[in-house]
Amino acid sequence: MPTTTAEDPTTSLFRALMHPTRVAILDLLRDGEQCVCHIEAQLGKRQAYISQQLMVLREAGLVADQRSGANVYYRVTNRHVFAVLDAARALVGSKAFTATTATCNCPQCQPEWAELVLHS
Amino acid sequence: MPTTTAEDPTTSLFRALMHPTRVAILDLLRDGEQCVCHIEAQLGKRQAYISQQLMVLREAGLVADQRSGANVYYRVTNRHVFAVLDAARALVGSKAFTATTATCNCPQCQPEWAELVLHS
DNA sequence: TTAGTATATTCCATTTCTTGAATATTGCAA
């Protein structure tokens, strides 16, 4: 049974942001859309777990997904969410999750893709 | 047993903000410090309940209290928290809690106090 | 169609949050 009572939208937003993995996912999407496997590789968590957190973000309206072949790409629906994250970090004085060099099998992680971007 | 694992400070912040009553309390403190009875009157909640939420905000470091006679006054420790609230509202498009005309027995709610402020 | 990869969903046990109720504490005044 989901949350049935109409909730204060501000509270709902904070509820969605109240989880380190979800915040890390949003940070990963600062650079643009990413496929699930990429998020998985970056965060070093199991696929099902990442998918669960993506579902929460999706239901909160913070991210949207788009299928492209076998991969699903997620993006932030409103970049203003980063203003919230930045304001929060300015208050508590912590840093955003920074991407590692981890790669996955998605097209974006293949060398050919980098070539494509460079030459476009 | 409290939360023992060291938590991401950003997450802790959102956890503290994830409650409508706590957000409303912070909004009430935009105009400066307020006594507990005032918050109680404005929000129309029981005293023990307000005190519980104040405890959460206090433990999160978002507010500080100061005793003055029989009354305890709470204030925001860092006004930057309002930037977080404002950014969140800009994203979800909702409004801040606005104070009502409700009054209580605290000095600030007595007519004499208004006089004092006006003449100072 | 079959197999394999990528992703999503459901189920469940555990932990944590919520909030009412009762009670404790602090300060003031008589």
Place this chain on the structure above:
DNA sequence: TTGCAATATTCAAGAAATGGAATATACTAA
């Protein structure tokens, strides 16, 4: 000291979040 007002704390039951495990779905390729 006694009593009262203002505030804080503790306790407990129900609701919700967490995260692991198993499974389902969607797409591609052969």
